[in-house]
Amino acid sequence: MILITGAGGSVGRSLLRGLHERGIASRAFVKNADQGRVALSDGATEIVVGDVRSRDDIVAAADGVTRIYHANPTSIVREVFIAEYIVEAARKHGVEHVVYHSVIHPDIAEMFHHQEKGRVETVFEDSGIPSTFLRASHFMQNYLDFWEFVRGGALPYPTSPNSVMGVVDAEDVGEVSARILAAPVEKHAGGVYDLSTQELTRHEMASEWSAVLGHKVSAVKFSPNVVTNPLWSVASLGALVGTTLRNNPVAAPLQIVRGARQSSNAKGVRNWPRESQDCYVRMMQYYDKNGLPAGDLTVLPELLGRPATSYREFARREARRRGHATAD
Incomplete structure (x- = not known):
């Protein structure tokens, strides 16, 4: 079972479809019942309605999952504490792999949300949990x-x-995410991928x-x-x-x-x-x-196994x- 936060977004919806096509069970973390109905139509096995800013909601949603895909809502610019909740949930439930939807060039000093995603990457790196970062354009x-x-x-x-x-096409990012989550953990653990x-x-x-x-x-x-x-x-x-x-x-x-x-x-x-x-x-x-x-333009086609x-x-x-x- 794979937990998907941000399941109502373009990438999340594409990811749910990709996992469903591969026969992989998914649990969509959504903010309301309407998003939940859409997630089920996209192929989610289960839905959990909650607030991604709630420690209790995150920990409960991760019960019984083996991997987590995390995409933070665009409307929340301070997200380090959410990453810390995910790390806590992952440790409690024995999650083996976290895939984080980051951003291209997280080192741009003039943009807070880029730097914040760099700080989140550090939280996952320091956790010791095998992690993969997708730096989307x-x-x-x-x-x-x-x-x-x-x-x-x-x-x-x-x-x-x-x-x-x-x-980058969000649906390509969703497909790459599904491929990574379906693969053995060791294939992508520690991977930092530009998606442009x-x-x-x-x-x-x-x-x-x-x-x-x-x-x-x-x-x-x-x-x-x-x-x-x-x-x-x-x-x-x-x-x-x-x-x-x-x-x-x-x-x-x-x-x-x-x-x-x-x-x-x-x-x-x-x-x-x-x-x-x-x-x-x-x-x-x-x-x-x-x-x-853009980032490195050769990475995405290699991960997709086709031209972007x-x-x-x-x-x-x-x-x-x-x-x-x-x-x-």
Whole structure:
């Protein structure tokens, strides 16, 4: 039995499907019953509803499991104490392997949450429990929060369209995680793996969407301050409206309305604690100036046993999933 925290996220859901396909029992740790129903549909053997910040919930959830996959919720930026609970639970129940979903370049001093994940890696290293760290790049899926705008011809994000971002498909990360958890412990114990596919600016991402959707898609920047100050939304929406009207005038009115509704609280950011919101703003400000380089691009294909999913392949797949005919 494998315990999966973060089972409601893109990686967690993909991981559950991968374990189910391999006939491996999984216990999904979720925050509510709705997530639990989704986890069961993804192939989870069992679900546990709890709070990942609760020592008692973590220890109870680990009872009877042999391995743990841990992905911390994005809304919780201080996570060392959670790692300490997982170590305690693992020792109590004889867990033989912990796989931790970390981040690419955890040594970037300007971003607290990157450094925090580096500190979590140290907690697991010092525990003596065989551990594996998956250092994932920026997810391709992050832009699907703005899908309706993309359909309308605009690819918005709170960073410069010229910033170079290393990206990876979350479903590839889920598949790699399933492969590692299904393998003998000694094969990956102590492994630290960069999970990156390619580097792109958002202008280049928009070009990929243009080719897939068959109409022009342009990158648009809006301020990350919309998270903490809704007044910034007015100027951001204006830029999105203008771009959509130019690129796809027939569909623009409907897509503008749908896009504004869909992205008004992407990932529930406006419900996060203020510290988490501030951390998000600082992260976007860093990306705006510096981008986020990819890690070693040779690692992911080797772990997958196939080429990693390209951004074009990702865009084509997600468009078709949403019922949109593709042009390429």
